[in-house]
Structures are given as structure tokens and as C-alpha cells.
Amino acid sequence: MIGQAFAWGQTGHRVVGLVAEQHLKKKVRKKVMQALQGNSLAEVSTWMDDIKSDTAYNHTHDWHWVTIPDNTTYEQTTKNPKGDLIMKLEDVIAALKAKNLSKEKEQEYLKYLVHLLGDLHQPLHVGGKDDNGGNAVRLQWFGQNSNLHRVWDSDIIDGKDLSYTELAYFLGDASKDEMKSWQAGSIKDWAYGMMVYRPQVYNLPPDLKLGYKYAYQNFSTIEKCLLQAGLRLASVLNEIYG
Numbered sequence: 268m269i270g271q272a273f274a275w276g277q278t279g280h281r282v283v284g285l286v287a288e289q290h291l292k293k294k295v296r297k298k299v300m301q302a303l304q305g306n307s308l309a310e311v312s313t314w315m316d317d318i319k320s321d322t323a324y325n326h327t328h329d330w331h332w333v334t335i336p337d338n339t340t341y342e343q344t345t346k347n348p349k350g351d352l353i354m355k356l357e358d359v360i361a362a363l364k365a366k367n368l369s370k371e372k373e374q375e376y377l378k379y380l381v382h383l384l385g386d387l388h389q390p391l392h393v394g395g396k397d398d399n400g401g402n403a404v405r406l407q408w409f410g411q412n413s414n415l416h417r418v419w420d421s422d423i424i425d426g427k428d429l430s431y432t433e434l435a436y437f438l439g440d441a442s443k444d445e446m447k448s449w450q451a452g453s454i455k456d457w458a459y460g461m462m463v464y465r466p467q468v469y470n471l472p473p474d475l476k477l478g479y480k481y482a483y484q485n486f487s488t489i490e491k492c493l494l495q496a497g498l499r500l501a502s503v504l505n506e507i508y509g
Contacts (some may be wrong), residue, residue: 275385275386275389275420275421275424275493276420276421276424276425277313277316277431278421278424278425278429278430278431278434279385279389279420279421279424279431279489279493280309280312280313280316280381280382280385281309281310281312281313281431281435282309282431282434282435282438282493282497283308283312283381283384283385283388283493283496283497283500284307284308284309284310284311284312284381284385284497284500285307285308285309285431285432285435285497286435286438286493286494286496286497286498286500286501287308287381287496287497287498287500287501287504288307288308288309288501289435289497289501290497290498290501290502290505291501291504291505292505292509294508294509295504295505295508295509298508299377299504299508302370302373302374302377303374303377303378304374308381308500309431311377311378311381311382312381312382312385313382314378314382315327315330315331315378315379315382315383316382326349326350327355327379328349329347329349329350329351330349330350330351330352330354330355330379330383331352331383331386331392332351332352332386332392332393332394332400333347333351333352333353333354333392333393333394333458334351334394334395335393335394335395335458335459335462336395336396337395337462337465340455341353341455341458341459352383352386352387352392352393352458353387353454353455353458355379355383356380356383356384356387356454357454359376359379359380359383360380360454360503360507362376363376363377363380363507364506364507380500380503380504381500384496384499384500384503385496385500387454387457387458387461387496388457388461388492388493388495388496388499389419389420389461389492390419390461390462390464390465390468390488390492391415391416391419391420391468392461393458393461393462395462395465398415399416400416401414401415401416401418401419401468402414402415402416402417404416404471404475405475406418406471406475406476406477407475407476407477408422408477408478409426409477409478410476413477415468415469415471418477418481419468419485419489423481423482423485423486423489424489426482427486434493435497437490438490438493438494438497439494440494441494441498446498449495449498449499450498450499450501450502457495457499460495461492464488467484467485467488468485470484
């Protein structure tokens with residue numbers, strides 16, 4: 268399990284929300300804003316982390332991650348009885364498509380969707396090892412104690428000292444062909460797409476002291492994952508509300 272991991276940190280999650288909002292169809296944006304009572308996708312993107320201290324939401328803690336060992340499909344894994352990232356995303360999308368939720372539940376499920384789709388695109392939230400999604404890999408980040416999960420969640424992004432709007436702008440946009448290819452497929456397909464980054468993520472120096480080199484080697488991957496997450500969130504919302 269991942270425990271108290273905050274995927275992408277607040278900046279990354281808000282980037283995903285902003286990118287998605289920029290790619291919503293006009294009528295869809297109107298419906299989504301209405302359901303969220305005027306709050307933007309960026310604003311609600313961190314809600315699932317904010318509620319972690321509320322015992323009423325203890326049942327959601329395991330929804331942020333999924334474990335799929337190398338050379339294994341999701342179907343072959345032992346399922347977490349408390350739910351996992353893939354299971355809950357599929358449930359939430361199906362419930363929103365059914366269009367029979369109360370306004371309160373619809374708003375809650377939308378907030379789940381925005382956050383969990385972001386989580387899905389942080390490679391360590393689709394874990395394959397027995398290391399709590401990299402949380403158990405203790406290391407030094409520019410001389411400070413950290414862990415591999417936190418480096419990918421926030422340390423690399425925070426090192427750029429960008430606001431979420433600046434980072435979203437710097438991501439640019441995908442080509443039409445890229446967008447079409449990225450938005451195709453299922454939640455499971457998108458999860459499998461994150462598994463390919465494992466050799467890169469775990470390519471660590473023997474002394475476990477990370478800094479400029481590791482950030483330089485991996486920031487472009489983080490940018491690509493954030494952009495994919497935003498574009499895919501937009502396509503899911505366009506399908507639900509279009």
C-alpha cells in the first residue's frame with residue numbers, strides 16, 4: 268500500500284485539472300462547472316488528499332493506488348477488497364454515465380474522478396514492487412531526506428518553482444495524432460502505459476543521492492504524464508457530459 272502518498276502534490280493535480288478544462292467541449296464545461304457549483308477542475312483536484320484526515324472518508328484511502336507486478340495483467344492480480352485505483356475509476360465513471368446520482372453524490376464522484384485520473388498517471392501509483400509505491404525507498408534529494416515516491420509526486424516539480432498555471436502553459440499541447448492516440452483505450456490500458464516507466468523510475472545511483480541529474484532525466488516524462496492525464500480526463504468528461 269502507499270499510505271499517505273499525495274500523488275503529484277498539489278501543483279501536479281491542479282495542472283491536470285487545468286489542462287482538462289481547456290479541452291472540454293463548451294456545453295460540457297458548463298455542465299461540469301454547474302455540478303461543481305462554480306469550482307474549477309484545478310480547485311477540486313486536491314480534494315481527495317484534503318479529506319484524508321476525515322474519518323468519514325477512511326474507505327477511500329486505498330483507492331489512490333494499484334499494484335500490478337511486471338509481466339502481469341490487472342486481471343491476474345489479487346484484488347484489494349477495499350478497492351483500488353483502476354476499480355474505483357471504472358466504478359466512478361460508470362456511476363456518472365448512469366446519470367442517476369443525487370447532486371451531492373455527482374459532485375463527490377466528479378471530485379474523485381479528477382483526482383484519481385491524475386493519480387493513475389503518476390507511475391508509482393501503478394506499483395509493481397513491494398515498496399509501498401516507492402515510499403519505502405529512502406533517499407536523499409539535494410541533501411535532504413526524501414523517498415522515491417515523493418520525488419515523483421512533488422520534489423522534481425517543486426524544484427522548478429512554477430505555479431500550476433505556469434507549468435500547464437509550459438507543457439504545450441499534443442499534436443492531433445498524439446491526442447487521438449492518448450485518448451483511445453481504457454483505464455486499464457492507461458495504467459499499463461505507466462508501467463513502462465519502471466526501469467527509468469528505479470534507475471538510481473548506488474548512494475541513493477539524487478539531484479540535478481535525476482531531475483533532468485525525468486522531468487520531460489513527468490510533463491508528458493501530466494499532459495496525458497489532463498487530455499484523458501477531458502475525453503472522459505466529454506464522453507460523460509457530451
